[in-house]
Amino acid sequence: MSTAVVGSRSSTPEPSRNYHVPGETGVWVFILGDMVVFAIMFATYLYYRGKDVALFNTSQLRLNPDFGLINTLLLLASSLLVVLAVGLVRAGIHRPAQPLILGAMACGGAFSVLKVIEYSGKLDVGITPQTNQFFMFYFVLTGLHWFHLAIGLAVLAYMYFSARRTSLDIKQFAWFEGAGCYWHMVDLLWIVLFPLLYLVN
């Protein structure tokens, strides 16, 4: 089983007939654990917001939601590229998957450039994590997410080099798929973080 080669359409998991854990099971322990940690931080944010709604609302007006919007669209586009790359590799088509993974990395890179512009814009006008509780949450939550994205870029690099192999065995493909799921988690967490910090008022 472990020596079988992923490369035919028949290995495509058929939803609802043959259940298939996308990626290594261990990857899911990590992904779900991380999602729970972020959920606790989201709730903590709203708890402190509840204690001083006025401060959080006026501080939030100093954020530019356009950054959040563009970053969300970049991550969604990168996720689609990763989905397509996984689909190609599953079908045994490896080479064309590589530029797609590079494209996803470029989206992650663009996200990072925008984060630098956004952070430096805040620091330029004297806004730091010490400014108030809202900005403490803003920097900590977006910073932690950015840290996950940086790991995600390394994970995408792993996918890129995996796709260079002529074939992947079941285990190698599971890691490849799991890596894709990690990247989707970076997207998923931002989908909640963006409205929570920039839009909820």
Next chain:
Amino acid sequence: MTVLAPLLRTRTSAVWLLLTVATVLSWALGTHHGLTIAILAIAFVKVRFVGLYFMELRGAPPALRTVFELYCAAVFLTLSVMYLLS
């Protein structure tokens, strides 16, 4: 591009388009109307779609899929209630 064509003609691509439209919609709702619960609801519908289609959890064993679906529902409800009580 020819190898991509069959992959692009899938429900997953349609889901991506939907997610993109929903993102712009919630941005517009947030910046112009401030409909928070609608924005949170859209966010968690998006999260669910990312899980089911991008992470391919719709084909996962029921236990894994259920854990994910419960996560979406529980976090959405918790955050909504916390927002409404604040």
